[in-house]
Amino acid sequence: xxxxLTLTAFALLLAFVGCESEVTLExxxxxxxxxxxxxxxxxxxxxxxxxxxxxIYADGVxxxxxxxxxxxxxxxxxxxxxxAYAGSDESGKDQIDCGAVETTSLIVYGxxxxxxxxxxxxxxxxxxxxxxxxxxxxxxxxxxxxxIHSVSANEQEFAxxxxxxxxxxxxxxxxxxxxxxxxxxICDAPGGYIAPNTINANAVYYFWIDPDGxxxxxxxxxxxxxxxxxxxxxxxxxxxxxxxxxxLRWCVVx
Amino acid sequence: xxxxxxxxxIAIALAIIGCQPPQQxxxxxxxxxxxxxxxxxxxxxxxxxxxxxxxxxxxxYNAHLDKYHKSMPKPPSGGTGGGLKPIQK
Numbered sequence: 229x230x231x232x233l234t235l236t237a238f239a240l241l242l243a244f245v246g247c248e249s250e251v252t253l254e255x256x257x258x259x260x261x262x263x264x265x266x267x268x269x270x271x272x273x274x275x276x277x278x279x280x281x282x283x284i285y286a287d288g289v290x291x292x293x294x295x296x297x298x299x300x301x302x303x304x305x306x307x308x309x310x311x312a313y314a315g316s317d318e319s320g321k322d323q324i325d326c327g328a329v330e331t332t333s334l335i336v337y338g339x340x341x342x343x344x345x346x347x348x349x350x351x352x353x354x355x356x357x358x359x360x361x362x363x364x365x366x367x368x369x370x371x372x373x374x375x376i377h378s379v380s381a382n383e384q385e386f387a388x389x390x391x392x393x394x395x396x397x398x399x400x401x402x403x404x405x406x407x408x409x410x411x412x413x414i415c416d417a418p419g420g421y422i423a424p425n426t427i428n429a430n431a432v433y434y435f436w437i438d439p440d441g442x443x444x445x446x447x448x449x450x451x452x453x454x455x456x457x458x459x460x461x462x463x464x465x466x467x468x469x470x471x472x473x474x475x476l477r478w479c480v481v482x
Numbered sequence: 483x484x485x486x487x488x489x490x491x492i493a494i495a496l497a498i499i500g501c502q503p504p505q506q507x508x509x510x511x512x513x514x515x516x517x518x519x520x521x522x523x524x525x526x527x528x529x530x531x532x533x534x535x536x537x538x539x540x541x542x543y544n545a546h547l548d549k550y551h552k553s554m555p556k557p558p559s560g561g562t563g564g565g566l567k568p569i570q571k
Contacts, residue, residue, distance in 0.1 A: 423569040
């Protein structure tokens, strides 16, 4: 009788173990909004069935875990990922690409440069790459985000297109006070952005494109950074990074 | 007799000259006139169409000027200096 009971208990145990189904976690579908005047990437997603919580990754490194389906990302990065987990199981990761698009070298010339082949304007296209534009050609004017104004042959400044009526955009810059381009990961909040702004060699500038001139917003405002790689007379060599997410001030290059 | 003969010759010559039929004049037929009228009418229509197209083009050009160039001063592309009105945000 005792043997029979032991065998029954053993059989039941085996049945329970065998019947335990494998947990399959769905990958979260993450969306975002920009808050805190562009400092925060607020991530949200629907709850995942059977999940104990969610892992947050920034640039491939797990930085946090949460038990509710939202996360306010305040550490600038080029890539955020979210996965669901249950015990040791983990779902796939959904990605939010928040990296800045880099233009490694762009040469623009002060407006005082007499050569017709030396463009003074530059702007960012839909993909975030920077291009130069000749300001003498009025068909270029709608695309100009900034131009270089010559105070003299040896002093150039970033100027807004509205200041020469190329278009109505009120675009400004701010000297970050740093010279390490990679160390600049987020632009300053609105305040202290100016135009014109004297161009200093090696300095890294934040830029703020505000087409409507109506202050910070997520409609069509864009941020990024510019390093002045060199200044030689009228010629100014720039390295630029443009954040394609409207309103976000992060400028970590992907 | 000689005078008479001369007068006769002159009279004959005058008669010949006077009897010459008048020079053939350019005659416009009704068909030609109608054709010219039709051509003029067609040209009038073309002028009207051109005027309409020109009005439309002018309107488009003015709209373009209003959008992109109205009150735009000459860009300061050919020199240095000239302080810009500062912007701060």
